[in-house]
Amino acid sequence: MPELPEVETIVRQLAPLVEGRRIEQVEIQDPRWSRPLAPAELEDALRGRRVERLARRGKYILWHLEGDVHLAQHLRMTGSVLANPEPDPAHARVRMQFGARGRATASSGAGSAPAARRVRLVIDDPRRFGTGELLLGSDALAEFLDARLGLEPFDEGFTAEHLREALRGRRAPVKAVLLDQRSIAGVGNIYADEALFRAGIHPLRETGKLTRTQAERLREGIVASLEAGIDARGASIDDFKDIDGVKGSFQNRFLVHLRAGEPCPVCGGTIRKIVVAGRGTYVCEACQPRPRRRVRRPGARPGGRPPRPRAAR
DNA sequence: CGTCTATCCTGTGGGC
């Protein structure tokens, strides 16, 4: 599932391929992708525009197009962007055709595609959670992003002090806050587990109770695990692929994620799987001491949890 | 406001 390092991997490959080219044709085959716009509306807004710059913010791929038009693309769980795929992927949701560049520079090295060649992109997405959001004007784009995303982990301003500020007063478990994109942009389930392990902090720790030292360790853990993910060109648990259909290798370097029952790489203790914030969570409870019992909720029953009513269906 | 839960969706895999 694409998180910051996976999206970064894609954008680094994709930017030199599409920047400066014009979107000649775009075909949206799944109306969920363009919602709330109808596919034809979004197609019309994109078609014919030159890509000025491709960028990443959090887990979004940002297409900055000419005329101050922007597309904020999100891959969610199972999306991938494939360049000139052969054969055609099984769950194509969007197809884009890019024109040749204005002039071939003839500077491309041997083996790389000639600059004048056309480029075809296919967005493949089995689970259909991916989206493309049209934003007219940089103000609208900034408003959209600011409402959803906190600081970038690789931003200079992402200091221990800033992190402490972002975590202050939060009573939710620290992992839930890491997964909240409005606190820190780009961290998902994999990198939250890895960062907390590196920091020696239990995912259930109450966020607002972290010490200054722990905040600094957490900052380091976040940055280190994201960097390791980027270095490995992303993690391919299920089906993450780069634009050439090649898998990343970070799944082979997980310290704890998905390693239930295996020995902790630091202390040799057994890695356990628990559930935090509704997400599968991997932890070494020797290296990441479990917090003292969380404050009992008022009205909580003394004798175990009350029977949960099944949702009516 | 902050937190929690259900929802969207479909391929996979555990259990029998």
Place this chain on the structure above:
DNA sequence: TGCCCACAGGATAGAC
């Protein structure tokens, strides 16, 4: 061997 159903989870609307 094959069938079935629970499970996986990023973001978000809505409940509390």
